[in-house]
Amino acid sequence: GEDVEQSLFLSVREGDSSVINCTYTDSSSTYLYWYKQEPGAGLQLLTYIFSNMDMKQDQRLTVLLNKKDKHLSLRIADTQTGDSAIYFCAEKGGSARQLTFGSGTQLTVLP
Amino acid sequence: GAVVSQHPSWVICKSGTSVKIECRSLDFQATTMFWYRQFPKQSLMLMATSNEGSKATYEQGVEKDKFLINHASLTLSTLTVTSAHPEDSSFYICSARGNAGAVDEQFFGPGTRLTVL
Numbered sequence: 001g002e003d004v005e006q007s008l009f010l011s012v013r014e015g016d017s018s019v020i021n022c023t024y025t026d027s028s029s030t031y032l033y034w035y036k037q038e039p040g041a042g043l044q045l046l047t048y049i050f051s052n053m054d055m056k057q058d059q060r061l062t063v064l065l066n067k068k069d070k071h072l073s074l075r076i077a078d079t080q081t082g083d084s085a086i087y088f089c090a091e092k093g094g095s096a097r098q099l100t101f102g103s104g105t106q107l108t109v110l111p
Numbered sequence: 112g113a114v115v116s117q118h119p120s121w122v123i124c125k126s127g128t129s130v131k132i133e134c135r136s137l138d139f140q141a142t143t144m145f146w147y148r149q150f151p152k153q154s155l156m157l158m159a160t161s162n163e164g165s166k167a168t169y170e171q172g173v174e175k176d177k178f179l180i181n182h183a184s185l186t187l188s189t190l191t192v193t194s195a196h197p198e199d200s201s202f203y204i205c206s207a208r209g210n211a212g213a214v215d216e217q218f219f220g221p222g223t224r225l226t227v228l
C-alpha cells in the first residue's frame with residue numbers, strides 16, 4: 001500500500017520557525033494535507049495543497065511541495081506555544097477517496 | 112465550518128460488554144463516514160468506510176462482526192464495539208464527507224476514548 005512518513009519529534013524555541021517534513025510514495029497523489037491534533041482531540045485541517053502546485057501560503061503557514069522527490073513540508077513562522085501539537089500529513093491518491101496518514105510529528109515549542 | 116460531533120467523548124466499560132459510539136454531522140449531510148482508530152503516539156488507522164444506506168467497507172484485518180458500523184441517515188453513523196476486551200482500548204475518531212467544504216474534504220470528530228477494564 002501507499003506510505004507516508006514523517007519524523008516523530010521536533011522542538012523549537014518560541015518565535016522561531018518550525019519546519020515539519022513529510023515524504024510519500026504515491027505518485028498519483030492529488031491532494032496533500034496538513035492536520036493538527038491537540039491532546040485528546042480530533043484532527044483539525046490546517047491547510048492542503050493540490051499536487052500541481054509548488055507552494056501555498058496561508059498567514060503563518062507555508063506549504064512546499066516537491067512532487068519529483070515526493071516531499072512535502074509545513075513551515076510555521078513565529079511559532080507560538082499554542083502551536084504545540086501533533087501534526088499529521090496525509091495524502092489522497094488519484095482514484096482513492098480516502099486519506100493515508102503519516103505517523104505524525106510531535107511539535108514542542110519551548111519558551 | 113462543518114462540524115462533526117462524537118458521543119460519548121470517553122467511556123470506560125467492563126470486558127465482555129458492548130459499547131456504541133455515535134458520530135454526527137451537525138450542519139451538513141454526510142454521504143460518507145470514516146471510522147479511524149488511533150493508538151497512543153501513533154497515526155490514524157482507517158477501520159472502515161460507510162456510505163449512507165449501504166453496508167460498510169472494512170479495511171483488511173478489521174473484524175466486521177466485532178466492529179459493527181451503521182450509517183442509517185445522512186447525519187448519523189454509529190460504531191458498536193461488541194464484546195469489548197482490553198486490547199480494544201483506543202481512541203476512536205470518525206470523519207465525515209458530504210455537501211460541505213471543498214470536494215472530498217473530510218471533517219473530523221473530536222474522538223472517543225474507550226477504556227476496557
